[in-house]
Amino acid sequence: MSRLTKLLGCVGALLFSGLAVAYADPSTKIALVPGGPHPYFASWAQAGADAKKDFNLGAADYKVPEQWQLADQNNLLESLVTQGYNGFLLFPGDPVGSVSTVQELTDSGAPVIALAGCLKDPSTASFCFGTDVYRSAYLGTQHLIAGMAGTKKRILHVTGFLVDPNTQLRINAVNQAAKEGGATVAETIADIDAPGPAEEKINAYLAAHANDIDGIISTAWVPSVVSANALRRIGTKRIKMVAIDHDKAVLQGVKDGYLLGTMLQNPYGQGYIGSYAIDKLRNGCKVNASAPWTKNALTARFIDSGTVFAGPEQVDNYLQSMQAITKTIFASFAKTYLICSK
């Protein structure tokens, strides 16, 4: 686990330890299950560990499917039910394909929250809690376009797995922001949120077309890292770039001026607050149907876990920015989104 993640975890734990111990239930066993191995989700492990301690839960364990395959995730989820887990924070392997599995989980009495990615309505998940990826990609592209002033504003968009429910939203957002900002998306390279394909496709594109673009927007973790490294290797600051997430290579690239900035997400806050919400739902609280839910392309019950742009000036203290967002969401979460009888 990265030092950043640990630091974030420790600070988060200190921040929230005094806020919520009420209604803690040691019989609550929560599994935080991503779609597959990916650095974005690493913070969930620390978030679960902190939530277990702070809310006196029986368990809040990070369980990773072996591969990014729906079948692997389904098998893992089914085995976790048998192991006695009774609450799930789940990044859906497929927005529709996971609905039937979630139905089986909730039928077994375990509440489910879709975390970091949503299920397509209707589903038995309580709600979806994650980054408003459309907004994040849209704002990131706006920052990029602002940084490309005086150029032809030709953009390369590098993004994640096509099976990821968020990818199409990100593509739409970048296209929309480009259209509004007078820029053109010269190319969208998708399905490259893994080191092998990302290295191959991004480097090949830059080798052949570096002169045909003025900026890069990355809306997935691995393409951000690969693109940041490629720009550093080429040694050019002509091509502007806005990345996503907080990998060390990205943060250093921002500091050194190879990147304009990065759009930060809040995976720690997702895991921490999500665990808290699952415990509440297991102990008599209901979802507040009239809460101020946000709608997106998949669901009508979405909560934004926060996103913020970090440029060279903000990159050193971005943790505080995300913690502030997490603290704000947490402070009013139960009151806003849940109805609790006690």
Add this chain to the structure above:
Amino acid sequence: MHPPSLQIMDISMPSDGPAAASLDASDTTLTPSPRVRRVRFYLTNEFGLVLLIIIFGAAFTFAVPRFLSHFNLFILGRTAAENIVIGFAMMVVVVTGGLDLSVGAIGVCAAMGGGWLMQVAGLPWPLAVIGGLLLGAALGFVNGWAVVRSGLHSFIITLASMSIFFGVMIFITRAQAFRSIPLSFASFAHIRYFGFISPLLLLAVVIMLALVYLYRLTALGREMLAAGARASAAELSGVRVKRVIILCHMLAGLLAGVAGLMLVARNDAAIPSMAGQLGQDWLLPAFLGPVLGGTLLSGGFVSPLGTLLGSFLLTLLTNGLLLLQIGQFWVEAVLGLLLLVAVLLDQARRSFIARRRMI
């Protein structure tokens, strides 16, 4: 070398492979004694698999308190059903001495075809299912035709067709899933008889019985076995080997289609990635079931019951390892090891039988 007629005659015997099948059942001078028969029974794959299933089942029951819960038994049965049918799809080609690396790609194509017929064409689901199965059989025909026309090993042909079928499917569907699957169809994967029996498992058993009937009681089944045991000899005895090989590949495509549609019901959606990239996620279960069950990779001998038991054992181990929480990154490694051990043990068993002159 055995006369081809004997090969065909003996394939219906409950034997240990082509070596055993070389005996003429009417040859009373070589009829094994009751003791030898008993030992041979204990050395069959099926007996060994039942024993392993009992041992591992008992171990997991002891180690995981909720292993025998209705939920887990249902999940176990449903997943086993999918693996069993995937294993059958490979088995019916292996019986000819061939391989079908494209079972996953065909299964996904059939599933996507069925999904398209349900969602876009708006056909009632029984017709859509038939359409999906026909697509699977048609793709199997392409494989079989290419194998007999080119004379190349099916390994090469199906390695190529795996990419072609999957690539064309992705191009046509634009990698978009079909998600409006009728509830009446999807419910097959979610119904629980007596709280823990999946209808899909019953379907797998029915398919096994049909395959037993095919190989034991029909001329076509015997021709398939004869063509796999020694194609040239079968040809001499009047078997149209090329036609038989094409039919085997069509049957494999049909069964892969059944497995694909089972997954559609399981997921309530036809998803291009449901068998992994190029359908490769099916390859290990496709090989493990038949090999554990005693089907010879060189062809000529088949055991549908063994494949069913082998696939069930595979599913049991996967389930148990996951429940023991030691499996998440090790399950694939353990299953690969199991495949290797199964092949070596089978070889040792055959050597033992041959050395003791039990055939």
